[in-house]
Amino acid sequence: MTMKKMSELNDLMFMLDDIDYKKYPILLVDDDPTVLETMLSLFADSFSIEGAGSADEALELIKTRDYAVCISDQRMPNVNGAEFLSLAKMISPTMIRVLITGYTDLEAAIDAINECEIFRFIKKSAPTDEKEERIKEAIHQYIIQSEL
Amino acid sequence: MLHTHLLASDYEVSTARDGVEGLSLIRSVKPDLVLADNIMPKKSGIELVKDIRSDPELQDTPVIILSALTEANHKIQGLNAGADDYLPKPFDLHELKVRIHSLLLKKRYERELAEKNSLLEEALERQQTTLSELKEAHAQLVHSSKLAAIGQLSAGIAHEVNNPALSISNTLELLERSLAKVSDGKASFDEELASLMHFIGLAKTSVARIRHIVESLTKFSRKNREGMGTVDVTDGIDSTLDILNHQFGETIHIHRHYGTHDPIEADLQQLNQVFMNLILNAVHAIQAKQQLGESTGNIWITVKSQDGDITISVRDDGMGIPHEVQDKIFDPFFTTKDVGQGSGLGLGISYQIVEAHHGEISCASEEQIGTTFTIRLPCKAPLMDQHDPGDPIDNKANDLGRSTS
Numbered sequence A: 001m002t003m004k005k006m007s008e009l010n011d012l013m014f015m016l017d018d019i020d021y022k023k024y025p026i027l028l029v030d031d032d033p034t035v036l037e038t039m040l041s042l043f044a045d046s047f048s049i050e051g052a053g054s055a056d057e058a059l060e061l062i063k064t065r066d067y068a069v070c071i072s073d074q075r076m077p078n079v080n081g082a083e084f085l086s087l088a089k090m091i092s093p094t095m096i097r098v099l100i101t102g103y104t105d106l107e108a109a110i111d112a113i114n115e116c117e118i119f120r121f122i123k124k125s126a127p128t129d130e131k132e133e134r135i136k137e138a139i140h141q142y143i144i145q146s147e148l
Numbered sequence B: 001m002l003h004t005h006l007l008a009s010d011y012e013v014s015t016a017r018d019g020v021e022g023l024s025l026i027r028s029v030k031p032d033l034v035l036a037d038n039i040m041p042k043k044s045g046i047e048l049v050k051d052i053r054s055d056p057e058l059q060d061t062p063v064i065i066l067s068a069l070t071e072a073n074h075k076i077q078g079l080n081a082g083a084d085d086y087l088p089k090p091f092d093l094h095e096l097k098v099r100i101h102s103l104l105l106k107k108r109y110e111r112e113l114a115e116k117n118s119l120l121e122e123a124l125e126r127q128q129t130t131l132s133e134l135k136e137a138h139a140q141l142v143h144s145s146k147l148a149a150i151g152q153l154s155a156g157i158a159h160e161v162n163n164p165a166l167s168i169s170n171t172l173e174l175l176e177r178s179l180a181k182v183s184d185g186k187a188s189f190d191e192e193l194a195s196l197m198h199f200i201g202l203a204k205t206s207v208a209r210i211r212h213i214v215e216s217l218t219k220f221s222r223k224n225r226e227g228m229g230t231v232d233v234t235d236g237i238d239s240t241l242d243i244l245n246h247q248f249g250e251t252i253h254i255h256r257h258y259g260t261h262d263p264i265e266a267d268l269q270q271l272n273q274v275f276m277n278l279i280l281n282a283v284h285a286i287q288a289k290q291q292l293g294e295s296t297g298n299i300w301i302t303v304k305s306q307d308g309d310i311t312i313s314v315r316d317d318g319m320g321i322p323h324e325v326q327d328k329i330f331d332p333f334f335t336t337k338d339v340g341q342g343s344g345l346g347l348g349i350s351y352q353i354v355e356a357h358h359g360e361i362s363c364a365s366e367e368q369i370g371t372t373f374t375i376r377l378p379c380k381a382p383l384m385d386q387h388d389p390g391d392p393i394d395n396k397a398n399d400l401g402r403s404t405s
Helices: A003-016 A033-043 A055-064 A081-091 A106-116 A128-147 B019-029 B045-054 B072-081 B093-183 B189-221 B233-248 B268-291 B323-328 B346-356 B393-404
Strands: A025-029 A048-052 A069-073 A096-101 A120-123 B034-037 B063-067 B085-088 B229-231 B253-258 B264-266 B298-306 B309-316 B360-366 B370-378
Touching: A025 A033, A025 A055, A033 A048, A033 A128, A033 B093, A033 B189, A048 A055, A055 A069, A055 A081, A069 A081, A069 A128, A081 A096, A081 A106, A096 A106, A096 A128, A120 A128, B019 B034, B019 B045, B034 B045, B045 B063, B045 B072, B063 B072, B063 B093, B072 B085, B085 B093, B093 B189, B093 B233, B189 B233, B229 B233, B229 B268, B233 B253, B233 B268, B233 B298, B233 B309, B264 B268, B264 B370, B268 B298, B268 B309, B268 B346, B268 B370, B346 B360
Parallel strands: A025 A048, A025 A069, A069 A096, A096 A120, B034 B063, B063 B085, B253 B298
Antiparallel strands: B229 B264, B298 B309, B309 B370, B360 B370
16 A cells, blocks of 8 residues: 555544534345334434344335445345345445344354455444444545545 | 986985984085985984984985885975985986975075074164164153253243342342331331332242242152143143243233143143244244234133044144245254254153144245144044053054064
């Protein structure tokens, strides 16, 4: 990395302290309506977040709008989270992908990393502030990626 | 004793002058056969026979008593004392030779028989050891198939419980935030009331979901203390479907057709294991077909009573079973699934459970069309309480025991 790039990166890191997270649209995908609704309500204050109740619905939304981050549940009927995210990557390669797993599923984790370059895993049982932190990191990644 | 030289051409002969000398000679030589006069000095022939019969080392030695005492009661006395034969004097040498020969032959056959018998006993013992090892292995097998099924389901069940648990924890946090707004004076209680009530409603629904899952799990695995009981099979099917609910997703539809049916004598927990295996197989067959891009996904479950029997069928419109493996599907360990995907035990165990209930299970399948499993169970199974359906091999063990004894 050149000196110029390094200093650009420093500027970026500096910038990250003062980000309006609401400027970056986020898509949350979960087949459980109650989980989806309560998560959306919890994150509504900090992020500009929308929900989709199925992989099909989410793919339609991704076609119509550029999301900075897509967060998907791993366990869904028909298609699992990792499979959905690799489809989503084809439509929107720059969108940062995050997977929520409700249980330890090593196979899903390996698939997710190898096939669709997942940026973060979020444990379903993690406290809300930890989830928020992961989402912020994903937005940081989106900013860095689009600036570089 | 005059005849000893006449026998010497055919046998090796030792002689003694009286009963006492005879006994000590018999003890040292251990002859194949004893010829004894009845009237002898010191010890009579009858006394000698009694001594031989009471000596564990000699008791099998054949004895022929030769005697001038020819009354029937003497003969009976001699035979009662344990002599194999009683020959009155004077006798014909040929007759004596024939009798000696046949006694020796009998002795040889007896010895061979005893040897074969002990070989048989050893073989039987080995067989019984193998059988008990087999029983042990079978019990392990049943257990591991149960564990495999539970393991296969546990991730799904955890998900089913985790989701409402997360919803509850989310709603509590939302309630907290909402109330904080009121206490900070950022919003009035009346403004927040609607969303508070809404979140409480969500939490209640989630609690009900968890309760329902736990209830189905308990129903599914409830063990009747006696094992057997009078049960309605549809209760078992319903609780099994509840447990498997997360496996169906939106693409697999369950159609229940419960006709009028009688309660049956059965171990419902074991039948649940059968229902679970059949329904899971149907799910896998449908998923395999869906992966090829076909949009099918129906499972029909039918229950009806007929002529004192109950018939349960599980039909799917999945992949179907290839013709060439159809007669192997009930074999233990037979599986067409990849390593780690299935133990190959499900249908084998199901077969044994149904058999232990004196019922029948059969399969009809056509590739690309679907598969139907049909179970027929007697409503009242005679002798049912004498068998442990959890240990179907027990019945076979009894059969084997009978045929070899």
